Amino acid sequence: MIRKTIVDRRHDNRPRVGLGQRLSLTEHRLCHCSEITVTQRNRIRDARVLNRGHPSSAVSDVNCDELKVCHAGDCSRTGILAAMTATDTATLIDGRALASKVKETLAARIEELRNEGRSVRLDVVLADENPAGSVYARNQAKMCEELGIEYRLHAVVSDAEFDVIASTIQRLNQDDRVTAIMVQLPLPDGVDTHRIQSLIAVEKDVEGVNPANIGGVLYGRRALAPCTALATMRLIESTGIELAGAEVVCVGASTIVGRPVAALLMEAEATVVSTNIHTHDLASHTRRADVVISAAGVPGLLTGEMIRPGAIIIDVGINRITDPETGKTRTVGDIDVESVLPVAGYLSPVPGGVGPMTVAMLLRNTVAAADEVPG
């Protein structure tokens, strides 16, 4: 669905400057424009600049804020014709494909470590026999096997008390063969999750839930940062956006997603706004943003009219909803996809976005933890 369009930073998503109309100029870089499409960088599908007397060159890094055009005769420099096309729908960020690439790199590193006589191992503590946890554990085991990571499941009794879980973790902390530990949530009723997570050895804490690792994130260290926050950063970075100076709104401020991702973005020198359920007029913030990350767990929270044209939207939410007509359930995120797609530049969808990348980041942390162990 390619069309020629001009999109600017106004919020109504209507072209502000039509084809052939004059744009305000501060620098004459592209002249003699018989036909031109100006759009935000992340909506451009195809861009060409034809220099008279020079071979045509592809433009791979065009940003409408920097692209200056004028009509023939208006310029001091002449002989350049520019033409670009853009789409009228957001590019979907393919979390599965990006995660596969990460896994390929990890598999190569695991092989190298194995050749050095070092193994990569993930030990998982499962203390609640809910069906979801068991399915998750089986999937983890399969994935680890595919990559050459040793996987050990430590299922403690389903109504285990704090001391039983704590002693399992302490045993794993002390075992030199164990390089990575994760505790599957939820824990049985009455067991303090935070206290349990604080017991995991910092260097083996591959979910980044020990306060020391969360603290590391505040100091700009990505090593063993929480996996979903890392995944969100990877997806944003995959668009090629320059984060320094970009305005980013985090919707949701939980300790596992919203807050660590805000800290990682601050480290990247973005201008970060953290919002939560008490935020007045959420749209007034999201409409300004170059990037919106939604981790609220509210289906349909963000609609097209709440975002800036061309913005990058990362949907972290996971919500099960039931179709009132068919009675079937399905998983959706926080984004109203139908209204957001025509406005956004990029959208990380649910499913297929943050989810698979979060798993890839768990594996990445698992390999990183083993890598730190001296050979």
Ligand code: NAD
């Ligand atoms: P949480 O309940 O701990 O936190 C939710 C946050 O959203 C809070 O800060 C709350 O104030 C804010 N919020 C809620 N309603 C809001 C509203 N209307 N406007 C603005 N802010 C609002 O949740 P969490 O653990 O951070 O998870 C959030 C969502 O992300 C859930 O849907 C969860 O399933 C999903 N999640 C996905 C992954 C993944 O790997 N894809 C990982 C973790 C969480």
